[in-house]
Amino acid sequence: MTDETKKKLEDKIVGLVKEYDGKKRFKPVDIVKEMEKEFADEGLSKDDIKSVLKEIMNDEKLVYGYAGGSFLTLPDNKG
């Protein structure tokens, strides 16, 4: 995965969560599935996507929420 693809993927994931903030709770499993389709042409594997997601979470660009099941959300939703 090139740095460029990685950046694109990262922006896409964070962008989606931002866009649907308060409307939809993205479960990590759904995000990974969706990105797999979206980036099919670039040949990204599930593990690639998961590793980018891990970095997003480590940098706290997004955080995990929980309501019956886990989902991704914006850090300022915290508290």
Add this chain to the structure above:
Amino acid sequence: MGKKHETPLLDELKKGKWVSFVREIERAAEKSERTEDLLGQVENSYRDKITHWKHGGMAGVRGYGAGLVGRFTEFPEKYPGVKECHSMRVNQTSGFFYNSDILRKIADIAEQHAGGLLNLHGSTGDIQILGVWQAEAEEAFQKCAELGFDLGGGGSDLRTPSCCVGPARCEFANYDTLQICYDMTQAFQDEMHRPSFNYKFKLKFSGCSNDCVAAASRSDMAFIGTWKDKIKINQDEVKNYVKKFNVQKYVLDKCPTKCMLFEGENLVIDDSNCVKCMHCINEMPKALRSGDEKGLSILLGAKAPLVTGPRLGMMLVPFYDVLEDSKNDYEWLKGLISNMWEFWDEYGVSRERIGELMQRVGVVTFLEGIGLEPIPEMVNHPRGNPFIKFTDDED
């Protein structure tokens, strides 16, 4: 020091012979001031007959979606000490073995960075440190990590695996429950800390079919120790037991397959009809022992009622040679688990446990999906109705 909150109802639970949790909360409050407000809040619930913990609100440590369970009071002004009262799940050791040195250090963390209260242990198996505030979560986590203890699972992820005491202190253990529990926990760290499943997934390891961790009633994948060859009989010890109690009535007659009989004074077992239920071995541990060809059975799909009803574990793999596979870094088992998770990823819906998915799509479809053949061990009896969906692949 005067009490911050009067607790007449809780005080009633300090009476009686059984060790009192109210006394424990009070002792914790002596070391950690915030826990005084927990006493107040719980007394309030006892008065109102309802919980006063709020639903919602988030808590966590950086990068993890598991390990810290958020908890907030409905009355932050009245009970500021429990405005946040999160619990930190700390991954227990296999078999819950500790020494005094490490437990004192964990108690220090609980008193310095939380409410001085612990669950030893939580239902799934973790050590839980109660009364953590978000601002201290990272420090408490790292202090545990410095002691070699990571956080446990939570949310839609692999929950903290747990196991029975196993070969460490039990002659019934048919495999090393502690080692495989440790190895699987290490192998799936990412799946534990970063939720990426449809819902929770539990692994539990019991060394024999007495199932002391209740694996087959609550874990998606239950590993139950068993053996393939003959029960080993010490005839002299059998004779000693015969002197002590009615072995015919309480052991032989209770065998579910009636596969045991006395020939003269000698006990004879038809091992081909033994279902490894453990009854005779439980009753006469000095006389009987499981065989040499040991391994485990894998049962699938046990879970609690939500969402579509409770399930017990269903026989999936009658015999897995764990010792052999462990030499290969559990290649076969990891393959099976990963097939299962992929099928679940692909076809499962949100909050659907793997047992519920199997029920929804049908056992046969599920087996095809994960690459296993249907075998008679999986059923109580073959189908009793004629509504068969024949497929073309028979030709």
Add this chain to the structure above:
Amino acid sequence: MPEEVKKKRITDIGPHDFHDYLPPVIKKNYGKWAYHEILDTGSMVHVAENGDKIYTVRMGSPRLVSGSFVRDLCDMADKYCGGYLRFTTRNNVEFLLDDENNIEPLKKDLEKLGYNVGGIGNVVANIVHTQGWVHCHTSASDASGVVKAVMDELYEYFVEDKLPSKVRIAFACCLNMCGSVASSDIAIMGMHRKVPKIDSEKILNLCEIPSTIAACPTNSIRPDTIDGKQTVKINDETCVFCGSCYTVCPAMPIADSLNDGISIWVGGKVSNARTKPTFSKLVIPFIPNDPPRWPKVVEAVKTIITAYKNGAEPGERVVEWIERIGWTRFFKITGFEFTKYHVDDFRLAETTMNYSSQVRF
């Protein structure tokens, strides 16, 4: 760069390796135990193939414990067993001794500190339980309080071996069932009995409508619109008060101080010994919450234990006794009322009916 930023964060290390906490006699005889003997309800000995012995002294615990409790255990472990101890899956504490002579002094010291030594053999084992009002937002009842009241009443059965077989009691404060309750000899479970209240003002902010609808096991939740705002409605006729929707949607609270309470179930089992594992079955559908000591719950559990003690043959678990005498007689002996709630009308219910002419009169 400040010191704390430079320090590397530790993640993904898993649990501490258990080998570091095994007593020497266990390390030496790992996997080589030959047999065990129960000495009394508070102690047992495991004997290795080479004759080595390890003694276990077991004590009960309320599971919710203070740092001071932990230090008490550590002091005892240091004094009598080289600092080694473990916990059981039922939240007991086990001290691991290599010297038989330390058993009685340790027991005396523990009792002096107010702890309960016992729990081995044909006893009422420590009650596995959940968080309740102490720490949970979905609970229909407290957990620790009910457990304390029941164990006070059954104390004699924890310290003395006088039951036909072991009795495992578990407590869950709602249907989420965090405790392993469903397969216990006696299961005590918190129940909600009213339809969740929908907070239509907050629902859009707090919840995701589709996942809320999907959370319902009986498809009783439908989308709705009030004053042009999206919300949900519940079919009161089909709701079974499970609280699954509240789990995913905080705007649908189900707890109700007047209508929540406790149900009692019997005859579950996880062990495969003799008979297959099975779920606990309903005995009492509802007892109102009655803190601080839930006397009716305590009385019901005592009634079951007494009937079992009087009726079961040695070695019979609760379910084996009931299946031998039949459920009809179980209800007669205990005096509990058989109601419409005892007939299963949920999914797969028909498998629980009696398809035979076999009846006991």
